[in-house]
Amino acid sequence: MRRPPDLTTDRARAVLGRARAVPAGHVAAYSDLDPAAPRFAGTILSASGDPSVPWHRIVRSDGSLTQGERQAKLLAAEGVALTGDPPRVDVRLARWWSDVDPA
DNA sequence: GTGATGACGGAAA
C-alpha cells in the first residue's frame, strides 16, 4: 500500500476545494480540478477520505465514470443525466462550469 | 538524483 499523499499541500487543497464547489446535479472533470495534473487530482480524491468531498461528482473529461455503479447511483440520485452502458454522464448537460448552450 | 505509479487526457487506428 502506498502511503497516503500529503493532503496538506496547497495543490492538494485546491483540488479538494474545487471538488467541494461542484453543486449537486452537476459534475466536473479531473482536468477541471487541476488542468495540469488530472492524475494528481484523482490521487487526492482517492486518499482524501473526507466525506465532505463529493468525489462521485468528479468524472472523466469524456463523462465516463471512474468508480463504476457506485458512482452512477449517486449521480443518478442527484438528477444527473446518465446514458448508455456502461453508464456515463452526459457531460454536455451536467458539466458544472459549462451551463452555456453549445448551440 | 533516478525510477516507477496513478480515481487522466487526447490523438490515432
Place this chain on the structure above:
DNA sequence: CTTTCCGCCATCA
C-alpha cells in the same frame, strides 16, 4: 462508434 497507445504532472520509495 470502440479500443489502443503515448504523454503529462506531481508524489513516493
